[in-house]
Amino acid sequence: MLSPSTTHLVLIPSYNTGPKLFETVRAARRHWTPVWVVIDGSTDGTGEELARLAERDPGLRVLTLPVNSGKGAAVLHGLKEAERHGFTHALTMDSDGQHPADMIARFQAISEANPDALILGTPVFDAEAPRLRVGGRKISNWWANLETLWTGIGDSLFGFRVYPIAHLRAVMEGNRWMRRFDFDPEAAVRLCWRGLRPINVPAPVRYFRPEEGGVSHFNYYRDNALLTWMHTRLMLGFVVRLPMLAWRRATSDHRAVDRDHLA
Structure with missing residues (x-):
C-alpha cells in the first residue's frame, strides 16, 4: 500500500474524457497517493461516477467546476486547493491515457531532490503518433526556447510535468491568460523567466485512435491561432526581459566555469 505524500500530489484536469478517465485514474492511483481530479464542467457523467469511486478511496479526491473553463483554469483551481492543504508540488497529467502513470514516482522523486526546479517530460512517440502533431510541436518548442534565451525547454507542450505550486500559482494569477x-x-x-531551472526527463506518450477510446479536444485552427497569439505576447515579454535573461545566463555560465576549475 502506498504511503500518502504530504508535499507532492498528482493533479488531473478532465473534460468529457469518457472511460479513459477511469483508466487513467486507476493507473495513477497504483503509482501514487494522493491523486486529485478536477472535473472541468464535464457533461458525460464521468464526474459523478468518479465522485462515487472517491467515496471508497481516501487517496482520490474529485473537485468539480460547474462549467468548462479550460485546462489551465482547472489546474489553477486544483493548485489553490492543494496549496491550502499544504502541498508544495503538483504533477500534472492528462486524463486521456496518453501519459505514463508508471513514471509518476520517478518524476516526483526528481522533484523532491530538486524542489526549486521545473520537471518537464519530453515525449517519446510511438508509431501511432499523428505526424502533424509531432511535427507541429517543433515550432512551439523553438519559440519557447527562443523566448527563454535557450534555457533548455525540452518540450513546451507535453503536459506530464511537476510544478512547484507557489511559483505556478503566482504566475497564473499575475495574468489573464494560460x-x-x-x-x-x-x-x-x-x-x-522566474528563474526555475528546467530538468527534462524522457517519457513515452501514446495516442489512442477513436475506436480505442481516444478523445481529443484539440482544434487545429482555433488552438493554433491561440498558440500564435500566445507566442506573440511572449515575444513582447521576452524583449522586455532580455537584459535580465542575458545577465542570468552569463552568471550561470560563469558559475559553471568556476565549478569546472574547482573540479
Missing part, C-alpha cells in the same frame, strides 16, 4: 490550450507552453516559459 487558461486553455496555451497553458502548458506559457507555464514553461514564464516559470523559466
